[in-house]
Amino acid sequence: MARPSLQAERQQSIMAAFTRCISKLGLEAASLDEIAKEAGMQRSLVRHFAGNREDLVNQVADYVASKFENIWRQQEHSHREDLTNEWLVDVLFSTKPEAVYRTMLPAFYALLSASHRYPTVSVRMTQCFELYVADLSLELQRRHSQASSDDCQQVALGVINIYFAWDSLRGLELNPTLIRNNQQLIKRLLSSLK
Known part of the structure; x- marks a missing residue:
């Protein structure tokens, strides 16, 4: 058995390679051979370190x-001192997201669309979505103490849904008016908490 640090390092390398393969080829076309090639290791090592x-x-x-x-948490934390609602629009509708995010x-989204075939993936993607909503709900409660927790959760859910819909279309050349209207819709939702 490999030493724990090597095991973790190899697993991280395989996961990063698999992520790049999915991004390039799609989930179903990202074979063990493609992952191994992308990770720069033999197929047998991919199976040894990551399984079937x-x-x-x-x-x-x-x-x-x-x-x-x-x-998300780094972005949210970096805007903690900005008490305006602009921080959220800036974070969600950044025209130049970080390279790791773009990759x-x-x-x-491939994992999200395949989650119906993989129960564990479905659970994990649900947790991720719910974390976004819960974190934003708490942040909205912190910023809008007069609003009820239900109101904050509903606004957070609306904002996150708008964001996910927009973000899933990021690869398209959307009309700037659509982007601006999405931003205005989020601002309108946030203003309902005042």
């Missing part, structure tokens, strides 16, 4: 969801 295909899919769902959760976005 279903194990890999479950692990990459956790890897991708965790990365997105970390990005992982196709993998995230």
Whole structure:
């Protein structure tokens, strides 16, 4: 058995490679051979360190969801002092998201669309979505103490739904008016908490 640090390092390398393969090829076309090639290791080592295909899919769902959760929490934390509602629009509708985010976005949505075939993936993607809503609800409660927790959760759910719909279309060349209207819709939702 490999030493724990090597095991963890190899698993991270495999997950990063699998994520890139999903982003380039799609989930179903990202074979063990493609993952091994992308990771720069033999196929047998991919199986040794990460398991069979279903194990890999479950692990990459956790890897991708965790990365997105970390990005969200860093963005949220970096705007804690900005008490305006503009921070959220700036974070969600950034025209230049971080490179790691752009790389992982196709993998995230591929996993989301395949979650009906993988129960563990479905659970993990649900947790990720619910974390976004719960975190935003708490942040809205902090910023709008006069609003009820139900109102904050409803606004958070609306904002996150709008964001997920818009974000899933990020690869398209959307009309700037649509982007601006999405931003205005989020501002309108947030203003309902005043």
